Amino acid sequence: MISPRYHREKPQRYRLEAGKCTKCGEIHFPPRKVCRKCFAREFETVELPRRGKVVTCTTVWIPPAEFDDQKPYVNAIVELENGVRLTVMISEAPPDEVDIGTEVEIVFRRLQHGPAWEVIRYGYKARVIAG
Amino acid sequence: MISPRYHREKPQRYRLEAGKCTKCGEIHFPPRKVCRKCFAREFETVELPRRGKVVTCTTVWIPPAEFDDQKPYVNAIVELENGVRLTVMISEAPPDEVDIGTEVEIVFRRLQHGPAWEVIRYGYKARVIAG
Amino acid sequence: MRDVAVIGMGLTPFGELWDTSLRDLFAIACADCLEDAGVARDQVQSAYIGCMTSGLFVGQEHLASVLCDYAGLRGLAATRVESACASGGAAFRAAYLEVASGASDFVLAGGVEKMNDGADATYCLATAADQEYEAYNGVTFPGLYAMIAKAHMAKHGTTPQQLAAVAVKNHRNGAKNPKAQFPLEISEKTVLGAVRVAEPLGLFDCSPVTDGAACVLLAPVEFARKLGKPVVKIIGSGHATDAIALHDRKDPSTIPVVALAAQRAFKQSGLTIRDIDFAEVHDCFTIAEIVCTEELGIFEPGQGGPAAAAGKTARDGEFPVNTSGGLKSKGHPVGATGIAQICELYAQLTGNAGGRQLKNPRRGLAQNMGGSGGSCTVHILEVEQ
Amino acid sequence: MRDVAVIGMGLTPFGELWDTSLRDLFAIACADCLEDAGVARDQVQSAYIGCMTSGLFVGQEHLASVLCDYAGLRGLAATRVESACASGGAAFRAAYLEVASGASDFVLAGGVEKMNDGADATYCLATAADQEYEAYNGVTFPGLYAMIAKAHMAKHGTTPQQLAAVAVKNHRNGAKNPKAQFPLEISEKTVLGAVRVAEPLGLFDCSPVTDGAACVLLAPVEFARKLGKPVVKIIGSGHATDAIALHDRKDPSTIPVVALAAQRAFKQSGLTIRDIDFAEVHDCFTIAEIVCTEELGIFEPGQGGPAAAAGKTARDGEFPVNTSGGLKSKGHPVGATGIAQICELYAQLTGNAGGRQLKNPRRGLAQNMGGSGGSCTVHILEVEQ
Ligand SMILES: [Zn+2]
C-alpha cells in the first residue's frame, strides 16, 4: 500500500463515511461518483451504522504475506443495520464464535503493518457482540 | 528483478548465448522458440561476437530509481560484427566519447544492485575501444 | 454476421515451467496452433491475447507487441485483453466478433499466464478482487470462494463430501490429459484431509498456480469447410459483468453473472442447456463448479452438490463437466484458461481427445469466469454433421 | 460490415488528480459521455476500456468489472484492452468492430490511467519496452525516444530547435483546451533551456505523467442520423504491431508500425493523407510527432522537423496537428490517450472545439502508438455534410 491511495480512502476506513444519493436515497460505501441505482451524480456524506450481522464468513489459514502474522483469522461479509454490506476481518474472537447470523459491531483497528517502507494500515474490523 | 527470471536469462547476460536457426541461419538474441525469418523451430546455441559499432545512443540524466547512482550514463544500440543488435549501457567512458559509429566491445559488468531484497544484477555492458 | 469456426489449436504443457518465459510459452502455443490449422503465419491478420497480470507476475506489459514478435507474427493487428481469470474467454469473444464482422478472415485467440516467476501469486491474484474494499481487509481469493461455499452450504445443505467429489472427478479426467499439471487420481480422503486454505476449502478444493499458454485460430465457416476436417462452429457467445466485490451482490450463494452470460449465449444460438452435450466449467475452486453448474441450468439451484456426488458430471455421467481435468487438475494459468477450455471443446468435437474422448459429442459449452464472479463469458461450439 | 458513428464523448480534466481514484475517473468520463450522447445506460451493451498498467500503478486488475460497476453499467459485456500507450486506440478499434459486426448497437470505448498514485512511473512505463533486454540495461522511455531523435538528427539534420517547435506549438494549442494538464504557452527558450532528461531530449520534449479518463459512445450510422446532430462516421481503422525492442527494428530514425497502421486505415477508407484535414498524432515526445508526421505521409521523410519549425502543423497551418495540445500540453494518461484523441476529432468535426476550433474540418485522423513503436492504431473520422 502506497500512501496517496491510502490517504484518499481514510474517510471510509477511519470514519465509515458513505455517499447517499440525494435523488433516490441509495447509500454507497465507498462513495461513488454515479449512483448505481438511479445514475444521479449528487451525494451527501453519511456515516454508516456500526452494528450488523454476518452474512457469510471463512477462516483464512493461508493469507497473503503481509497478513501472515495474524493467521488464522476470520473474514466475513457483514450486513449493517441499514443494509450496506462490508467485507471485514473479525477482531478478537476465536473462529468458532463466528457464524452466519452472528451479531457484530464495527471497530477501528490496525489491519497490518506491512514491510518497512510502506505505510502502516489502519481501518475497520468487526467485533462479536457478546450475547 | 526477482530471481527465477534472473536465473533463466543468465546464459544470455553472462555469455551472450544466442540461438541460430538450423534451417535458415538467422541468429536470434535472446534465443527464440520460433525463427522470426522462416518460422522453423530448431536452433543451435552460438555465442555472439564481442565487437561492434554504436547505431544510436543517448545520455540518460533521469534514470529509474535503481540506476540513480550511475547517472548520467550512456545507453546505446550496438550492432555487433554479425549484424545482431543489443541495447547496452556504456561502461567506463564519458558521454562525449560515444557517438554514432563509435567502436565498442562487449564486457561483463555489474549492472546495478537494486534494493536489499532483490538479486544483484550482472550482465553485459559495452566499452569504447581506444582508437 | 458471418458464421465463424475454430480451425486449429495449440496448447503448451501446463505446470511449473521455470525454464520457459512468458513470451516463449505463447510462441510455442501459437506455433503449434498454426501448424494444427495448416495456415501460414502471414495469413493471420489479427490476434487477441488474454492475460491477467503480466505486469505484476513478470513486470512486462505491451504484450501484444512482445508476444507476437516472439511468435514470428510481426506486423499483424494484435491486442491484449484482460478480465482477470476470464481474460481468455474475453479474447476469444473479441476474435470471434472480428471474424464475424468481416474485417478479418484469420484471427488468433490466445491466452497466457506465467505465474511461477518469483512474484507473490496470492497478491497478484487478489488484484482480481476489489483491492481497496476486499483485499485490503485480508480476504484472499480462496477466502472469497470459501464465503460462497459457506453460504451455499447454509442455504442448500451442500457438504464437504460433495465438494470433494468435484475434485476427485476432475483429477480422474485430468489423469487422461497429457497436458495436465497434476494428471493423477486422488481420493475423497485426500481432499477432505488436506491442509486447510480457507474454511471450508482445503488445498485440494483449489486450482493450482500454473504456467501455460493456449491458442486457437478462427476463420469463416466457408473456409473451414474446405479443410476436410470436422467443422467446429461458434454458435453462441455471451459475456457479462457484475459488481467486483462479493459483498456488493445480493446472495453470496449464487454467481448471477454466469447465468446472465449463459442466457446471452443461449439466446444467440436458439438453444437451451438441454441441447448441450458437455461443458468446460470454471472450477477455480470445487464450489465454483457446483455453483456454475447450477447457474448454467445443468442442475437446479442447490442440486449441483448432490449431482456431483452422484457422478452426473463424470465423463460417463449424464452431463460430463470438465473432461479436460478442469482448472483443478489440468492447471489454471489464469489468462490462458478460457482458451484452454475452447481447446478441450475443439478436441472433443473433432474426436481428438484421446483417452478422455466422449462418444460423438455434438455441442459443447465453455464457461470462463473472472474474480469471484465479476465477469463471465460463455461460448457454445457445435460440430457440423 | 455496418457503418459506425461516434455519437458522444466524455473527458475528465487531465492532470495530477490526487483526490480522484482510478475507478472514479472512469465513472466521471463515462457518465459525461452517456449524457452527451443522450443514451440511457441500460442501452449500452458492451464496453472496451483501454488501460496500460493499473496492476502496477494502483494494484488493481479486473478493470472491466470494477470500472463498469462504479460507472453504474452493471451487467453489460465489458473488456479491458492493453497495448501500452496505444491501449485507448486498441479499445476504440475493438468497439468499432463490435458495432460493425452487428452483434451490438451501443458500445462504449473508454480509456483510463491513474499514474499519480505513489508508484514509480518510470518503472511502470518501462514495462511497455522489452523489460529483459532494454529496461534491464538501464534504458528509459525518454531514452528510447532520445535514441530515435539522435538517429533522426544524424540522418536528416533535424535540430533541437525543430523539436522545440513541436512543444511550443502544442502548448499554444493546449492553452485553448480547458481540460489540458498544462494549458500554458511556452517559448523555444524554455524548451531548449530545460533540465535534460535523455540527450537530446529535455523536460519540455517529454509528455507529463497524468491522471485522466476518456470515453466515446459508438452506434450504427443509421441511429446517429436520427439524433439531429452532426454525424461523425468511422471510415478507416488500421492497427499493426512490430518488434517490441527498438534494437530489433532496422532503422531507429523511423517508426514503421505507424506507416503500416496508416496504410490499412487508408486502404479501408479509399483515401490518402491528402484527403485528411487535421490529425491528432502521438507526441509522447517531440521527436515522436516529427517522425509520425513523416510516417503518416503528411511530410516526406526528413521534412517533419522543418515543417514543424515553419508552422505547417500549427492550427492555422497547412495541416494542423494536435489542436488539442497533444500529449505534450493536454497530458498523457497512457491508457486514455487514444480515446482522448478521438474526443478531439469528434469535438472538431461537430464544431465544439471552442477556442481551438478549426474552420469546417471534414476529416480527421487519430494516430495512437504503443511503446517505442511496437504497436499503433490509426483511425479516420468523417463528418457527413
Ligand atoms: Zn440514486
Ligand SMILES: [Zn+2]
Ligand atoms: Zn529460420
